[in-house]
Amino acid sequence: MPEALLASVVLIPKPGKDVQGIDNYRPISLLNTDIKILAKLMALRLGPMLSTLIHPDQVGFMPGRQAFENTRRAADLIWWARSRKVPSLFLSLDAEKAFDRAEWPFLFRLLERAGLPDSFLALTRALYANPMAQILIPGTDPTPFPIRNGTRQGCPLSPSLFAIFLEPLMRIIRADEDIRGFLVGGQQFKVSAYADDVLLSLTDPETSLPALMCRLTEYSQISGYKINIAKSMILPILVPARMLRTLTREMPLQISASELPYLGIKLTGLPDRLYEVNYAAMYATLKQDLECWDKYAISWVGRVNCIKMNVLPRLLYYFQTIPVALDPSDVRSMQRAIDNFVWAGKRHRVARATLYRPKQLGGLGLPSLFSYYYAAQLAQLVAWHEGVHAGRWVELERALMAPNLPHHWIWLAREHRPLLPTNCPAIMNTIRIWDKLAAKCDLATLPSPLTPIFRNREFPAGLRPLPFQQLWDAGLHRLCHLYQKEQFVPSIIIDQQESGTGGLFLPERQLRAFASRRHIKAASQTPLSFFESICLKGTYPKGLISTLYYKLTSLIDWKELHYIQVWERDLAEVLDSDDWLDIWEASKGVSLCTSMQEQPLKMLMRWYTTPTQLAHMSPNHPDLCWRSCGSKGTFIHMWWECPQIQKFWTNILAMLSDALGKEVPSDPWNLLLSRPLEGFTRHENKLISKISMAARRAVAETWRHQALPVMAKISAKIQDTRIMDELTAVVRHTLPQFHKVWDPWTDAGL
Numbered sequence: 001m002p003e004a005l006l007a008s009v010v011l012i013p014k015p016g017k018d019v020q021g022i023d024n025y026r027p028i029s030l031l032n033t034d035i036k037i038l039a040k041l042m043a044l045r046l047g048p049m050l051s052t053l054i055h056p057d058q059v060g061f062m063p064g065r066q067a068f069e070n071t072r073r074a075a076d077l078i079w080w081a082r083s084r085k086v087p088s089l090f091l092s093l094d095a096e097k098a099f100d101r102a103e104w105p106f107l108f109r110l111l112e113r114a115g116l117p118d119s120f121l122a123l124t125r126a127l128y129a130n131p132m133a134q135i136l137i138p139g140t141d142p143t144p145f146p147i148r149n150g151t152r153q154g155c156p157l158s159p160s161l162f163a164i165f166l167e168p169l170m171r172i173i174r175a176d177e178d179i180r181g182f183l184v185g186g187q188q189f190k191v192s193a194y195a196d197d198v199l200l201s202l203t204d205p206e207t208s209l210p211a212l213m214c215r216l217t218e219y220s221q222i223s224g225y226k227i228n229i230a231k232s233m234i235l236p237i238l239v240p241a242r243m244l245r246t247l248t249r250e251m252p253l254q255i256s257a258s259e260l261p262y263l264g265i266k267l268t269g270l271p272d273r274l275y276e277v278n279y280a281a282m283y284a285t286l287k288q289d290l291e292c293w294d295k296y297a298i299s300w301v302g303r304v305n306c307i308k309m310n311v312l313p314r315l316l317y318y319f320q321t322i323p324v325a326l327d328p329s330d331v332r333s334m335q336r337a338i339d340n341f342v343w344a345g346k347r348h349r350v351a352r353a354t355l356y357r358p359k360q361l362g363g364l365g366l367p368s369l370f371s372y373y374y375a376a377q378l379a380q381l382v383a384w385h386e387g388v389h390a391g392r393w394v395e396l397e398r399a400l401m402a403p404n405l406p407h408h409w410i411w412l413a414r415e416h417r418p419l420l421p422t423n424c425p426a427i428m429n430t431i432r433i434w435d436k437l438a439a440k441c442d443l444a445t446l447p448s449p450l451t452p453i454f455r456n457r458e459f460p461a462g463l464r465p466l467p468f469q470q471l472w473d474a475g476l477h478r479l480c481h482l483y484q485k486e487q488f489v490p491s492i493i494i495d496q497q498e499s500g501t502g503g504l505f506l507p508e509r510q511l512r513a514f515a516s517r518r519h520i521k522a523a524s525q526t527p528l529s530f531f532e533s534i535c536l537k538g539t540y541p542k543g544l545i546s547t548l549y550y551k552l553t554s555l556i557d558w559k560e561l562h563y564i565q566v567w568e569r570d571l572a573e574v575l576d577s578d579d580w581l582d583i584w585e586a587s588k589g590v591s592l593c594t595s596m597q598e599q600p601l602k603m604l605m606r607w608y609t610t611p612t613q614l615a616h617m618s619p620n621h622p623d624l625c626w627r628s629c630g631s632k633g634t635f636i637h638m639w640w641e642c643p644q645i646q647k648f649w650t651n652i653l654a655m656l657s658d659a660l661g662k663e664v665p666s667d668p669w670n671l672l673l674s675r676p677l678e679g680f681t682r683h684e685n686k687l688i689s690k691i692s693m694a695a696r697r698a699v700a701e702t703w704r705h706q707a708l709p710v711m712a713k714i715s716a717k718i719q720d721t722r723i724m725d726e727l728t729a730v731v732r733h734t735l736p737q738f739h740k741v742w743d744p745w746t747d748a749g750l
Contacts (some may be wrong), residue, residue, distance in 0.1 A: 004032045005131040006144060007152065027135075029153040035127065040156040042123060046116075047160070053114050054163050056392045057170055060195030061159035064389060064540065067263050068380070070192040070199065071321040072426055073393035074262065076400070077182050077189060077201050079271045079424055081237045088182070089209065089239065091200040091253070092262055093216075094231035098196035099158060100150035102165045103224035104128055107151075110164055127157070149224060159195060166193065169219045173200070178211035180204045185399025189392065194263055205239055209247055229253060235260035235269055265321050271425050275324040282318060283334055286311055290341045301594040301601065303342045304366050311338065312367045316545070319376040323426035326373055335369050342366060350605045351562055356553050362561055362584045364601065368553055375548035377433045378443075378531070381410065382544060384430075385535045400424050407535070408452035408477070410434050411444070416457040441552055443531040447523040449480035450532050453511070461510040468507050479524040480536070482515045563605050570636035571668055579675055586674035586689050592728045596721060599697050603639075603672060608703060610635050627706055640668050645699075648708050652695050659748040660684055672696070683740045690725070691745070694718040715750075722746075 008030040017024035047063050059065035074090065081088045095101075111121055131152065134142035151158035151165070173179055173191045180203045181190030192199050202208040220226045233254040236244055248255060259277055260267040268274050293306060315334075339348065339355075348355075350364065356371065357363020384394055384407040397406055400422040409417060410431060420427075438444045453476065454462040465472060474493045475481060482489055490508050515521060528536065530551065534544070541547070558564065558580060568574050575583075587600035602608065611633030615623035625633040627644045639645060649671055656664040660680075669675040674689040676682075694717040698709040722742055729738035 004035050005127070005129070007031050007131065007133040007147075007154070008142070009133050009135045011135065011137070027153070029133065031152065031154045036154070036156060038123070039127060039158075042120065043156045043160055045120065046157070049116075050160060050163065051389070054167055055170060055174070057174075057191055058163055058167065058193045059391070060193060060197070061163065065391065066320070067194055067317075068320040068323075069391040069393045070194055071263055071265055071267070072323045072380070073189070073192060073391075073396055074199060074201065074267050075271065075274060075323050076393065076396055076424055076426055078235075078237060078267060078269065079426075080182065080184065080400070081203075082269075082271065085238060086182070086203055087205065087239045087243075088237045089200075089202045089205045090235040090237065090260055090267065091202060091209075091212075092233045092235075092260055093198040093200065094228045094233075095196045095198070096226045096228040097150075098225070099153065099162055101224040101226055102150050102162065103222075104149055106223045107161060107165050110168065111161075114164060124157070124161075127152075127155070162195060165223065166196070166198075166225070169215075169223075169225065172215050172219065173212065176211060176215060178207055179215070180208045184396060185402055187395060187399060189396060192392065197263055199262055205236075205247060206243060209251065213251055233260060235267060237269055263321065264317065274322060275327065278318060278322050279326070279330065282314065283330060286314065286334065287337050290337055294341055294344065299594045299598060300342070301597050303344070304364060305594070307338055307342065307367055308365070312372070315367075315369060316372055316376065319373045320380075320545075323380075323429060325429045325432070331369050331373070338366070338369075349607050353556055354561060354563065354605060357556070357561075358550055358553060359588050360581075360584060361554050362558060362564070362580060362604070363553070364605075371549055371552045372545070374433060374437060375545045375552055377430055378437070378548050379540070379544045381430055381434055382535055383540050384410075385538050386540060387538045389539070397424070397427055400427065404455055405452075408455065411448045411450040411452060411478070412456055413447060413451075413458075418455055418457065418463070437552075441555060442529060444529055445523070445526055447479065447519065448532060449478065449523055449526050449528055450536060451479045451523060452477060453479065453482070453514075459510075459514045461507070461514075468511075470504060471507065471511070479515075479520060480528070482511075482524045483521070488512060488515065566606065566635075567673070570634075573669070575669070575675075579669075583669075583673045583675050586676070590674070590689060590693050591721065591724055593724045596693065596697070596724065599693055599700065600674060602700070603696060606635055608635070608638070608700065610638055626704055627708070636668075639672055639699075644708055648695070648699070651711070652691065652714075655748075655750055656688055656691055659687070659744045659750055661744075664688060683737075684744075686741045687745060690721050690741070691718060694721045718745075718750075 010028045010030065011025040012028055013019050014024050014026055019025075050062055051064070054062060056065070059067065059069050077088075078090065080086070108121070108125065111124060131147045132144040133147055134144045136142055151161045170191055170193065174188065179190060181188045181201055182203060183189075189201055191201075200212065202212070216227050229252055231254070233256055234248075235256055235258075244255065247253075258269050258273070260269075266277050268277050289311070298306065339352075342355075343349075354362070355364050355366045356368035357365070359365040383391065384397070386394060394406075401409065401420060404418055404420065406427070409420070414435070439446060444450070453459060454465045454468060454472065456462055462468060468476075471490055471493060476489060476493065484492070490504075490511050515524065531548075534541065534547075558577060564575075564580065583604070587604050588597075590600050591597055611621070611626060612623045612635075614621040623632055625631050625637060625642055627642055629642055629644065631637055631642065640649075649666065652671070653664050653666055664680075665677065667675070667677065670677050670688065671692045674692065676685040677688065680688070695714055698714045698717045701713075702709050722745070725738055725742065726735075729735045
């Protein structure tokens with residue numbers, strides 16, 4: 001165990017810093033794999049308990065909690081402070097080496113007080129029993145030294161332990177009446193945290209700030225947690241300059257008059273500057289990166305992957321954490337920059353609707369910025385529907401919209417909505433997006449089964465919910481709750497109530513009259529859309545943004561895709577959806593190599609320029625086949641009908657038939673688009689798909705030549721494909737599957 005507890009520390013120089021300074025290196029700890037596996041198992045065991053141990057104000061590394069909860073909450077509170085003219089401070093605390101300063105006796109005592117099992121405590125103590133570290137420096141022998149405090153960097157259990165370590169401080173701040181936060185709807189909003197990034201929202205600064213500093217000092221003395229005052233920063237809202245000078249004279253905190261960096265974005269003192277301050281710099285950085293990458297020889301598919309892996313995560317984080325409306329012209333400009341990068345500044349050969357469509361539905365999967373932004377905002381609308389596990393930002397926005405409930409109000413038709421008591425920018429932006437997309441994107445029917453019964457202008461009696469309180473408490477909230485197998489639910493509820501519920505007679509009659517209207521009864525029994533089903537569950541599922549994005553980019557029916565219509569016209573056969581799904585699946589999984597992935601996509605989307613297209617663009621260019629057969633050089637002629645290409649495919653089919661020991665039919669859907677053949681096994685169809693793909697790659701490399709590729713060229717392409725598949729199988733430990741596909745080919749000596 002002692003050797004397993006030894007960590008190797010690698011020093012990474014900080015960008016733009018003097019490498020001669022010791023402080024200008026960032027230490028990265030490399031832990032023993034066995035220890036990390038044990039710690040991961042412990043973290044998984046502890047995870048389900050964290051929501052009961054840690055207050056919702058802490059969202060860092062907590063299951064089901066995300067960074068946007070704190071940034072949206074902070075933006076709401078800044079708006080509230082300005083709209084109510086409340087002098088306030090937003091204080092971002094900089095913890096000095098936060099994870100490294102946790103005192104172990106204090107931490108273990110907290111774990112005991114949390115009621116964790118003795119076996120778990122024993123394992124935790126074992127992980128921290130005389131751990132050692134050594135710094136790896138080239139050319140020197142590392143010398144181990146003991147570690148005496150802090151949670152271990154790189155340990156899967158560390159984030160959970162630190163959250164438990166910080167929780168007492170959060171509780172002290174919440175409980176201290178001298179530290180005054182925002183009181184909205186009877187709830188206090190003082191402190192929020194993402195791991196060690198703590199943001200305090202304080203009113204009455206003259207009282208709150210000194211009291212806070214006193215509590216921080218006391219906590220530091222017993223726990224080891226220490227604030228770096230010089231790096232902590234204040235964003236004042238409507239605080240008189242004289243008061244601010246007095247406060248900072250006693251506590252040397254940094255003051256930012258307009259912006260406060262927090263969780264990778266900048267909170268602004270003026271809500272209407274939130275978009276400008278954050279997005280302008282981010283767009284400029286992304287465009288600069290695209291210009292830099294454009295100089296490199298990156299394949300078409302590789303460029304799409306660059307956008308997915310590097311550009312999209314940065315944009316998506318802003319879409320989630322900054323609750324503002326986007327400037328459409330800026331988004332279109334950014335999308336054009338992305339599109340131009342993907343096409344390397346050349347002519348766009350695929351329609352945008354196809355380009356942004358998911359790969360599994362016949363598109364290329366290039367991110368559509370508007371769709372991702374809408375998906376991110378709709379995901380937060382889903383979070384409005386959460387029940388007991390709702391985030392603190394949801395509680396705040398419910399208080400701002402009271403007496404209306406946001407997760408009820410949005411389902412009302414516009415003419416039946418009660419007036420909102422707030423114009424909070426984040427709330428209004430979410431509502432605008434919902435109203436824009438609800439019907440356009442088939443997210444809901446009108447009226448929706450989720451339409452609320454109460455506080456609905458179409459049901460005037462329900463504008464005063466008190467007479468209906470018993471029905472509300474019994475779960476009667478929405479139109480979909482009115483009927484159960486054709487039985488009127490309010491009557492069932494009343495029948496199940498004990499005697500003394502005579503006061504429900506009139507409310508039941510009023511509800512029955514409302515529910516008997518034809519459109520209300522029809523709406524109550526309408527099947528839920530996919531989005532309505534998600535909202536009604538009242539949870540925020542994993543992968544929600546991806547699910548919503550998939551739906552938003554799949555609205556066009558597959559039959560409307562242009563290349564499908566052209567393929568079916570050229571080959572005089574209409575395929576059903578299952579056939580196209582098979583083709584899309586085959587084109588998506590042909591190889592791990594991007595240059596090999598490109599060919600099926602280019603073929604599917606009819607990438608290759610033909611003589612007829614060139615003649616259309618330039619009248620002086622002949623439209624005849626390059627292979628001198630005298631026919632018009634259409635796409636289907638160049639790939640299938642030309643006598644020379646027919647001989648080419650005959651040779652390929654002969655080799656496949658020899659390898660598989662049975663005749664492979666001449667089917668353009670199979671040889672050009674890899675539609676599986678009936679009567680052949682899955683592995684046989686895979687081999688046919690890979691051989692035909694290699695053959696098409698060889699043809700594409702001699703595309704505008706009169707002669708087709710020689711057999712040596714084709715064999716080289718097939719060998720490249722086989723080697724790439726073998727290397728992939730070695731890495732993925734799937735050699736048996738590789739041999740099932742390729743052994744017939746190699747056994748035939750081809």
